[in-house]
Amino acid sequence: MALAARAARVWGSRRGWRQHPRWQQEQHFSSLDDKPQFPGASAEFVDKLEFIQPNVISGIPIYRVMDRQGQIINPSEDPHLPQEKVLKFYKSMTLLNTMDRILYESQRQGRISFYMTNYGEEGTHVGSAAALDNTDLVFGQYREAGTTAFREQKQMGGPGRFQPGSRLTSECKEGSNTRTEENQCVLMYRDYPLEQFMAQCYGNVNDPGKGRQMPVHYGCKERHFVTISSPLATQIPQAVGAAYAAKRANANRIVICYFGEGAASEGDAHAGFNFAATLECPIIFFCRNNGYAISTPTSEQYRGDGIAARGPGYGILSIRVDGNDVFAVYNATKEARRRAVAENQPFLIEAMTYRIGHHSTSDDSSAYRSVDEVNYWDKQDHPISRLRHYMQSRGWWDDEQEKAWRKQSRKKVMEAFEEAERKLKPNPSLLFSDVYQEMPAQLRKQQESLTRHLQTYGEHYPLDHFEK
Amino acid sequence: MAAEAAAAGRLWLSACRAGGHWRRLCSAGLLRGFLQPASAVGDAARRRQLAHFTFQPDPEHQDYGQTQKMNLFQAVTSALDNSLAKDPTAVIFGEDVAFGGVFRCTVGLRDKYGKDRVFNTPLCEQGIVGFGIGIAVTGATAIAEIQFADYIFPAFDQIVNEAAKYRYRSGDLFNCGSLTIRSPWGCVGHGALYHSQSPEAFFAHCPGIKVVVPRSPFQAKGLLLSCIEDKNPCIFFEPKILYRAAVEQVPVEPYNIPLSQAEIIQEGSDVTLVAWGTQVHVIREVASMAQEKLGVSCEVIDLRTILPWDVDTVCKEECFLNLEAPISRVCGYDTPFPHIFEPFYIPDKWKCYDALRKMINY
Numbered sequence: 001m002a003l004a005a006r007a008a009r010v011w012g013s014r015r016g017w018r019q020h021p022r023w024q025q026e027q028h029f030s031s032l033d034d035k036p037q038f039p040g041a042s043a044e045f046v047d048k049l050e051f052i053q054p055n056v057i058s059g060i061p062i063y064r065v066m067d068r069q070g071q072i073i074n075p076s077e078d079p080h081l082p083q084e085k086v087l088k089f090y091k092s093m094t095l096l097n098t099m100d101r102i103l104y105e106s107q108r109q110g111r112i113s114f115y116m117t118n119y120g121e122e123g124t125h126v127g128s129a130a131a132l133d134n135t136d137l138v139f140g141q142y143r144e145a146g147t148t149a150f151r152e153q154k155q156m157g158g159p160g161r162f163q164p165g166s167r168l169t170s171e172c173k174e175g176s177n178t179r180t181e182e183n184q185c186v187l188m189y190r191d192y193p194l195e196q197f198m199a200q201c202y203g204n205v206n207d208p209g210k211g212r213q214m215p216v217h218y219g220c221k222e223r224h225f226v227t228i229s230s231p232l233a234t235q236i237p238q239a240v241g242a243a244y245a246a247k248r249a250n251a252n253r254i255v256i257c258y259f260g261e262g263a264a265s266e267g268d269a270h271a272g273f274n275f276a277a278t279l280e281c282p283i284i285f286f287c288r289n290n291g292y293a294i295s296t297p298t299s300e301q302y303r304g305d306g307i308a309a310r311g312p313g314y315g316i317l318s319i320r321v322d323g324n325d326v327f328a329v330y331n332a333t334k335e336a337r338r339r340a341v342a343e344n345q346p347f348l349i350e351a352m353t354y355r356i357g358h359h360s361t362s363d364d365s366s367a368y369r370s371v372d373e374v375n376y377w378d379k380q381d382h383p384i385s386r387l388r389h390y391m392q393s394r395g396w397w398d399d400e401q402e403k404a405w406r407k408q409s410r411k412k413v414m415e416a417f418e419e420a421e422r423k424l425k426p427n428p429s430l431l432f433s434d435v436y437q438e439m440p441a442q443l444r445k446q447q448e449s450l451t452r453h454l455q456t457y458g459e460h461y462p463l464d465h466f467e468k
Numbered sequence: 469m470a471a472e473a474a475a476a477g478r479l480w481l482s483a484c485r486a487g488g489h490w491r492r493l494c495s496a497g498l499l500r501g502f503l504q505p506a507s508a509v510g511d512a513a514r515r516r517q518l519a520h521f522t523f524q525p526d527p528e529h530q531d532y533g534q535t536q537k538m539n540l541f542q543a544v545t546s547a548l549d550n551s552l553a554k555d556p557t558a559v560i561f562g563e564d565v566a567f568g569g570v571f572r573c574t575v576g577l578r579d580k581y582g583k584d585r586v587f588n589t590p591l592c593e594q595g596i597v598g599f600g601i602g603i604a605v606t607g608a609t610a611i612a613e614i615q616f617a618d619y620i621f622p623a624f625d626q627i628v629n630e631a632a633k634y635r636y637r638s639g640d641l642f643n644c645g646s647l648t649i650r651s652p653w654g655c656v657g658h659g660a661l662y663h664s665q666s667p668e669a670f671f672a673h674c675p676g677i678k679v680v681v682p683r684s685p686f687q688a689k690g691l692l693l694s695c696i697e698d699k700n701p702c703i704f705f706e707p708k709i710l711y712r713a714a715v716e717q718v719p720v721e722p723y724n725i726p727l728s729q730a731e732i733i734q735e736g737s738d739v740t741l742v743a744w745g746t747q748v749h750v751i752r753e754v755a756s757m758a759q760e761k762l763g764v765s766c767e768v769i770d771l772r773t774i775l776p777w778d779v780d781t782v783c784k785e786e787c788f789l790n791l792e793a794p795i796s797r798v799c800g801y802d803t804p805f806p807h808i809f810e811p812f813y814i815p816d817k818w819k820c821y822d823a824l825r826k827m828i829n830y
Contacts, residue, residue, distance in 0.1 A: 137606070210639035219638045226605060227638035231629045237595045238630070241602020241610065248559070248584060248608070255602075267622070271595030278590055279599075434640045435675045437699040440728065440776040443675075 059305035062352055063332060064322035068381050070389030072327075079327055079334075083396050088189070089130060089326055090391060091405070093122035093384050096188045098409045100357075102417055103201060103215075107361040111421065112201045116216045118185075120324070120356035123383025124288050125185030125258075127329025128349075131337055132256060137246070138186055138225045139239040141232070141259040141288075186258075190223040194413060198420030205467055210434070211426050232263040236272030236285070240346075243281035247344055254340045256284045256333075261350075262293025264307045273314040276346035284336045285316070285348045288323065290355035295368040311348035323351030324383040327390075354381070425466045428454070519657065519709065520816045521749040525716035526686060532719035541711040543685035543718045544573045544650070547692040548611065550722035552581045555609050557646075558696070560586045562596055562613030570615060571652055571711050597623035597649060601631050604644035604701070611696060614651040617705055618665040623649075631701040632676030645699035650692065653681065653705035654746055655814055660807035663708075666745070668774045671703060678702040678727055679774040683748040684710070685718045690725030691772065698727060707745040730778035736767035739824055742782055744771040747815065754820040764828055793830035796823045 036045055065077045072078045081089075100117040107115040118125075132138075187197070196208065200218050203211035209219060209227065219227025226235070226242075239257035246253045263269060264287055276283050287307040291298055304310065311318025319336075321328045329351055336347035354377040358365045365374070391397035432447040433439060439447075454461060528535060538546060552558050560574060566588045568575035578586035589596050596612050603610035614620045620627075627649070635643035655664045671679050678700055682688035688706060695702035733748070734755060741751040748770045755766035769782060798815040806813055 139602075208639050208641055209637070212637050212639060217637070219641050221641045227634075227642050229630065229633070229637060231625060234598065234626060234630050237598025237626070238602035238605065240595075241599035241604075242606050243602070244559075244599070245557070245603045245606040245608040248557070249606075267594055268598060268626075271590075271592045271598060274590045274592065275595050275599050279587070434636045436678075436776075437635065437643070437645055442776060442779065 054304055054309075056303070056305045060308045060318070060320045060350075062320050062322050063328050064325045065327040065331060066325050066386055066390060068386065070386040070391075070393065072390075077327075077331065079331055081327075081330075083394075085130070086387070086391060086396065089126050090384070090387050090397070091409070092126050092185060092189045093326075093387070094405065095194075095409045095412070096122065096185050097384065098406070099194065099197060099413045102410075102413050103198075104357075104361060106417070107215075112215050114215050114361055115201065116360045117357045118355070120377055120382060121288060121290055121353050122185055123326040123387070124286070124323040124329055124351040124353055126189050126383075127326040128256065128258075128284075128286055128333040128351075129186040129189040131330050131333035133253065133337075134190065135224055135251075136253055136337070137239075137242050137255045139235040139242070139255065139257045140186065140225065140228050141235065141263055187218055187220060187223060187225055190220075190225070192218070192220055192223060192225075194416035195419060196220070198416050199423070202420045202423070203425060204420055204423035205426050206420070206423060207426070210430050212434075233259055233266035233268040233272075235259070236263075236266075236268050237275060239285075240272050240276045240279070240281050240283055243276065243283035243346075244279055247280070247282055252341060254282045254284060254337055256286055258286045258288065260293060261287060261289040261291075261298060261307055262296065262301055264310075265301060273310065273316060273346070273348070277315045280344045281346055282340040282344050283346045284333065284340060285311075285346060286333070287348070287350045288353060289350055290323075290353045292355050292359070292365075292369070294359045294363060295365070297369075306350055306352075308348060308350035316346050316348050318348040318350070320350045320352060323353030324381050324386060326383055326387050353383075356382075427467045428463075519713065520811070520814055521746060522753065523684070523710065523714045524749050524752050525714070526684060528717040529686060529719065532723040533721045535717035535719050537715060538685050538689075538718040539710075539712050540682075540685045540688050540706065540714045541571050541573045543689040544692060544706060545575060545577070546718065546720065547689040547696070547722070548574065548577055549580070550693065551609070551611065551696050552577065552585060554722070557608035558585070558611060559603065559608065560611045560613070561589050561599070563591055563615045564588060565613050569613065571706075571708060573613070573650075573706075573711075593619055593622040594626055597626040597631070600647045600649065601626060601634070601644045601701075604647035605634070605642055607646065609646045609696065610644075610648070612647065612649045614649060616663055616665075616708075617651040617653040617667050618662045620649075620651055620667060620703075624670070627671065627677065627701075627703070628674050632674050634676075634701075636676060643699070644701050647701040648692075648695045648698075648704060649702070650695075650704040650706060652708040652711070654707045654709060655805070655810065656709045657810065658807065659708075659805070660810075661804045664805040664810075666705070668703075668705060668744075672775050672777075674775070676700070677775065679705070680727060680772065681705045681707070681745040681774060682772065683707070683745055683770050684714050685716050687725060687770075687772070689718055690723050691727070693722050694724045694727050697724070702727075705745070709746055725772075728773045728776050728778055730772055730781040731770045732767060732781065733770055734766065734768040736765040738765045739827060740767045740769060740782070741820070741824075742769045742771055744774065750815070750817050751820060753817050754824060757817065757821050758824055762825065762828060764824070766824075793827045796827055798823045 036043060065072060065074070067073055097119065100119065103112065103115050104117045106112050195206065197218065199206035200209055201215035209217065214230070217228040217230070219225060229235070236257055236259060239255045243255040246255060257272070259269065273285065275281070276285070289298065289306055293301055298306070306320065308318045308320040319332050321332045323329060332349050336349060339345070340347055356374055356377050388397060388402070428450065429447060431450070432443055435443060454463070548560060552560070560577060564570055565574045565586060566578050566583070574586060589599065593614055596614065600610040600612035614623065631644050631647060635645070654666045668679050668681060671677060678695065678698060680691050680695055680702060682691045692704050695704045733752065736755070739758065741755060743751045748768070752768055755768050758764040758766050771777060771782070798820050800813050800815060803813070
């Protein structure tokens with residue numbers, strides 16, 4: 001905290017370039033002056049030996065707008081969003097929640113190979129997505145499980161397994177605690193069709209990704225959502241480069257980059273922060289601190305005051321927010337966006353939240369945390385509940401509407417789901433394209449060799465599920 | 469190498485004289501027994517080795533307009549100059565590129581094109597490549613420099629897991645084809661473990677990227693321009709020992725040399741010699757030696773692009789059954805690149821000649 005305050009005094013609300021060490025390097029200085037002349041820091045001398053104490057007991061405070069019951073605390077912080085917009089927040093979060101429950105179940109039944117649900121983090125994603133322009137580029141994070149549960153989709157329809165075409169029978173429980181990945185929620189907020197979510201998870205002919213990646217690795221060019229990749233934090237320096245290009249293009253665009261508190265330990269995160277600050281890029285670094293990186297709690301991930309405290313170390317304006325408060329997330333992102341594009345500098349938002357669900361379908365989190373802990377967050381501090389209370393207190397929502405919407409959203413999801421499941425997979429020749437922009441001769445030969453191979457040995461391959 | 473050392477010595481001495489420092493040293497009595505000219509040193513073994521190759525320039529190319537005498541780093545500068553002139557989105561970045569680069573490849577470009585287009589980055593290779601990928605994802609042209617190929621490894625994840633797979637994994641929704649990574653490469657006489665490496669083999673089996681190594685200034689400019697314009701991420705390794713040693717006439721205007729096409733520099737009928745970068749000049753000499761001493765006719769091929777490589781030129785058809793001797797691979801030993809032992813380590817013309825001789829007598 002003290003460090004942040006000191007940093008704020010140094011940098012102020014706008015980076016003063018005259019205080020910047022670079023400027024001082026270019027100044028004339030007199031060697032008779034007793035002030036420090038080092039190019040590397042702008043600071044005074046001190047003659048008392050004292051180590052700066054990192055303050056983790058009272059860390060950077062957490063900005064919030066609503067309390068846990070969805071009541072506005074300080075009316076001047078209420079963004080006063082119109083009903084229609086708040087309804088869209090709510091419907092995005094809950095629709096995704098519904099989709100998560102159904103797709104999680106479908107993995108359990110062997111219908112898709114893998115799934116990640118995010119329950120409890122919807123607020124971070126909708127709140128931030130709503131504060132962006134539609135053309136702002138999004139680099140998301142997919143937290144990979146090192147999964148052992150990668151069952152190939154050809155197992156679908158096998159003996160003893162669920163038969164394609166019949167309905168999902170297991171009722172998704174109220175407390176089954178599914179989550180939404182920020183990428184899904186941002187996409188959901190940008191009206192990415194359910195059919196396309198499903199198509200990617202099933203890797204069917206409609207998958208814009210052409211069946212190349214595991215489920216949940218979405219991407220959408222029209223919605224400016226860069227395709228997810230499994231390696232953690234690799235998107236961070238990439239997002240910075242994209243922001244630099246946006247700045248050069250005078251495009252009035254920013255880039256937002258999401259990652260978890262675990263990914264923030266990667267070298268790529270350090271690289272990204274440092275580059276963004278030194279190269280003055282209009283980017284928002286959005287860290288979802290949800291308490292766990294698979295089984296690793298934050299106490300084993302870092303020893304400092306979370307991720308927000310690192311920002312000032314790079315010269316980055318930083319804030320910590322209550323990630324379960326969709327308005328706090330919204331306000332912080334909105335202001336960061338406004339300033340990032342106006343001032344060409346990066347912002348760091350650390351959204352505190354909790355991962356209610358398992359890390360993925362390959363994880364059983366009861367192995368490393370208590371059910372009580374999980375239940376607390378599900379029942380006492382949930383972004384969807386808090387927003388619902390806010391809406392109800394304004395008369396914008398009631399139990400009737402809730403019931404109707406749940407039914408409607410489930411129906412929408414099921415329809416898209418069944419449709420996606422019926423579709424064939426893409427033609428196996430698509431295994432070979434897009435490695436390069438043009439197909440090299442060697443690869444074409446390999447493609448022809450597979451075609452010939454299938455002519456003789458096709459019966460041993462699941463060709464029935466694939467387009468001819 | 470000795471000539472360079474002597475020249476460097478003379479430069480130091482004249483600089484000292486100019487500054488008055490020389491006089492102070494003289495009067496301090498320190499100069500006696502201090503830095504006598506290399507030629508005065510009695511023991512020849514203490515003199516540093518000459519280079520293991522002789523650069524052989526190609527005949528001047530007439531087809532590309534006016535030419536100018538350039539060494540390899542100047543040819544690189546020329547290519548970069550051409551690129552930034554015609555592509556307003558193109559930017560060059562890396563460690564120390566702003567002042568001109570540690571090998572002078574970017575001299576003058578920041579003044580000419582501005583500090584938003586030619587700029588230093590912090591010292592972080594994974595950041596440099598990741599940042600470059602991000603620029604390329606937006607469609608702008610990114611030319612990243614990794615100061616020595618030996619330091620490309622922190623960026624390996626970004627290159628192999630990200631850049632190479634960007635187009636494929638997104639179903640062609642996104643790509644970073646406008647990224648080029650350039651890096652000084654290969655042995656230089658004294659580089660030891662960390663200033664001599666040739667790491668192309670680490671990338672040679674990574675689908676999605678292209679890897680290119682030129683043998684000369686003319687080749688370097690044309691191949692680099694092709695890499696920059698290629699719609700796939702490319703790694704361009706520049707043989708650092710050739711930066712100053714290789715001089716030839718190079719066209720001033722831009723031109724392209726196609727990627728994935730090997731070049732048959734010399735046709736022959738008995739033995740095929742394949743190499744890339746500096747080594748091409750070694751095997752050219754070996755080909756002459758073979759002709760002269762053994763009456764053997766050698767075909768000399770410069771591979772130029774390592775990935776995707778030109779199989780058809782090297783191997784006209786499935787040649788396994790047509791070979792009269794096993795393929796011989798002459799390269800460094802399976803050790804890290806040593807310092808003082810470099811003359812013994814490198815695949816010089818004597819080792820190549822010897823391998824050829826054994827092959828002929830197989």
